[in-house]
Amino acid sequence: MSRELAYALITPYSLYKSRTGGIIGRLLAHPSLELVAARMFVFSDEFINEYQKVICPDAMDKGIEEAWHAYIDECLRKDNPWGVVPRCMLLLLRGENAVRCLKEEIIGSFTEQPVGDTVRGTFGDLIRDRDGNIRHFEPAVITCPDPALNDRHLKLLADHAVEDGGILEGLYEYGAPNVECSLVMLKPDNFYRPSRRPGNIIDTFSLTDLRIVGVKLFNMTVAKGQEFYGPLKEIFASKLKFLVSKTAMGALSEAFEFEFTEDDADVLADHLAERNAACEFNKIVEYMTGVDPNSIDESEKATATNAKCLAMLYEGPNAISKVRHVLGSTDPSKAEPGTVRHDFGRDLMRNGAHASDSPDNAIREREIVGLLETETDTCDVAALINAYLNDR
Numbered sequence: 278m279s280r281e282l283a284y285a286l287i288t289p290y291s292l293y294k295s296r297t298g299g300i301i302g303r304l305l306a307h308p309s310l311e312l313v314a315a316r317m318f319v320f321s322d323e324f325i326n327e328y329q330k331v332i333c334p335d336a337m338d339k340g341i342e343e344a345w346h347a348y349i350d351e352c353l354r355k356d357n358p359w360g361v362v363p364r365c366m367l368l369l370l371r372g373e374n375a376v377r378c379l380k381e382e383i384i385g386s387f388t389e390q391p392v393g394d395t396v397r398g399t400f401g402d403l404i405r406d407r408d409g410n411i412r413h414f415e416p417a418v419i420t421c422p423d424p425a426l427n428d429r430h431l432k433l434l435a436d437h438a439v440e441d442g443g444i445l446e447g448l449y450e451y452g453a454p455n456v457e458c459s460l461v462m463l464k465p466d467n468f469y470r471p472s473r474r475p476g477n478i479i480d481t482f483s484l485t486d487l488r489i490v491g492v493k494l495f496n497m498t499v500a501k502g503q504e505f506y507g508p509l510k511e512i513f514a515s516k517l518k519f520l521v522s523k524t525a526m527g528a529l530s531e532a533f534e535f536e537f538t539e540d541d542a543d544v545l546a547d548h549l550a551e552r553n554a555a556c557e558f559n560k561i562v563e564y565m566t567g568v569d570p571n572s573i574d575e576s577e578k579a580t581a582t583n584a585k586c587l588a589m590l591y592e593g594p595n596a597i598s599k600v601r602h603v604l605g606s607t608d609p610s611k612a613e614p615g616t617v618r619h620d621f622g623r624d625l626m627r628n629g630a631h632a633s634d635s636p637d638n639a640i641r642e643r644e645i646v647g648l649l650e651t652e653t654d655t656c657d658v659a660a661l662i663n664a665y666l667n668d669r
Contacts, residue, residue: 282313282431282665283375285384286419287366289352295483296400297366300418302476303396305468307383310372312468315492315587316658318365318442320353327433334423341387344403344414362448366492367434369661376424384418428666435662442658443651445490446592457596458490460642461604462631465565465584467621474621475587478630481617482591485599491590491648493657499570499578502562505645509561513554521553522546564626588646597639600632 287300305312320328329349333342353363370379380386385395387403400417421427446458461482467475497505526542563569567583591600605616609628612619622628633639643649 280371280373281375281424281427282369282371282662283310283379283427284420284431284434285368285370285379286318287368288415288417288419289361289363289365290415291400291417292364292366292489293361295480296417297489298476298478298480298483300396300400300476301368301479302473303383303399304368304370304379305475306471306473307372307378308471309378310370310375310383310471312368312494312587313371314367314369314658314661315494316367316438316442316656317445317490317492318367318437319355319363319445319448320365320441321437322354324433324437324441325349325353328430331426331429331433332419334426337422340409340411344411345416348414348416362445364445364489366489367442367658369658374424376421376427379420380422384420387416428669431662432666435659435666438656438659438662439652439654442656443491444590444648446590448490449488449592451594453594455595456593457636458590458592458639458643459487459596459600460631460633460639460646460648461589461591461600462495462642462646463587463589464627464630465567465586466623466627467587467629468585478617478621479589481615481620482589482600482603482630484603485591485593485596487591487593487596487599489589490592491588493588493646493648495586495588495646496582497566497584497586497646498580498582499562499566499568499573501645502566503570503578505642506558506561506565510554510558513557514550517553517557518546518550521549525549561626586646588648590643590648597633597636601634604630604632 285304287297291297291300304310329346332349333345351357353365355363357363372378383396385397387401388398389403389405392398396418397416402413402415403411404413406412421430463475463478467478522539522542522545525545526537526539529537529542559570565584565586566581568581570578573581593599603616605612605618607618607628608625609618609622612622617630618628633642640649
């Protein structure tokens with residue numbers, strides 16, 4: 278048994294048809310694989326020319342091999358017959374014998390039978406005419422079919438990760454006003470155990486008809502958590518004061534021989550509001566980072582983390598309001614049925630996902646999570662792949 282790094286590349290057609298959530302749900306539900314990185318790509322001709330040389334193992338059926346080469350030429354190049362931006366989403370997954378597991382147990386092989394037990398069985402197509410010639414070919418997801426080729430595939434992806442990948446904002450002409458980019462972040466409890474939950478949430482966001490133009494698996498540190506949620510601290514002091522008053526009234530109304538009134542509780546709430554706000558703020562930071570801020574030194578906050586989130590950028594007309602509508606009320610008990618927080622939230626903090634509430638906050642939050650500007654030197658995908666290959 279070997280702990281390998283494997284990849285799944287969601288194709289432009291799958292993204293275009295909003296099949297992304299369904300595919301991701303299948304990938305992340307497998308108990309043997311862990312998502313370790315994600316990145317959007319629009320591949321250069323240089324990458325595709327080299328990828329063509331290694332995509333197929335020697336023993337592959339010649340008809341399928343020809344279909345692969347034609348598909349990559351027609352669908353992954355910027356200059357394609359349909360004139361669309363050929364977005365791809367790369368997911369890196371790690372686990373025991375990950376290459377074989379991903380290909381055989383999750384993505385699957387092509388089949389001409391109507392089956393749905395694999396990603397390709399559900400979302401892919403292989404259609405032949407009566408003479409046996411392939412007339413339609415859509416893999417849905419691309420991965421390495423042979424462990425012997427996997428290192429070469431990964432090296433090629435790493436070499437082009439910075440130049441060909443990153444944030445794809447501004448590549449589309451929408452023909453509509455008020456084009457925005459909203460940050461969406463799937464919260465840590467979506468990743469505590471293997472499940473389809475993250476994919477189901479992404480599938481719900483597909484109702485916005487917006488385009489995913491950025492994605493990153495983000496480990497929020499305590500320092501980043503405090504910065505990200507910093508604006509809430511002042512809000513908590515005023516908005517949560519009524520809870521302090523209510524708690525005080527419930528605990529102290531019969532504790533004395535004299536009358537303890539609501540006015541008394543309000544005075545006490547005024548005195549304790551800041552401390553209560555700090556306590557609630559620390560709870561959020563701990564939930565988002567997996568680390569209690571009070572348990573570490575100040576010098577450790579910049580690196581301390583034990584939780585991961587999946588951050589995505591959704592672009593299109595009125596993206597902020599569209600995403601917020603599908604997200605639902607902060608309190609899952611008050612959210613409309615069919616929204617993310619109604620269907621997947623548990624309480625005010627564990628409510629499934631976060632989304633920017635204004636264009637200005639979207640910029641601030643994107644900068645914190647690292648999805649404001651595309652890297653120019655290296656990126657998490659390239660660094661992770663190169664470290665893996667150097668250790669082999």
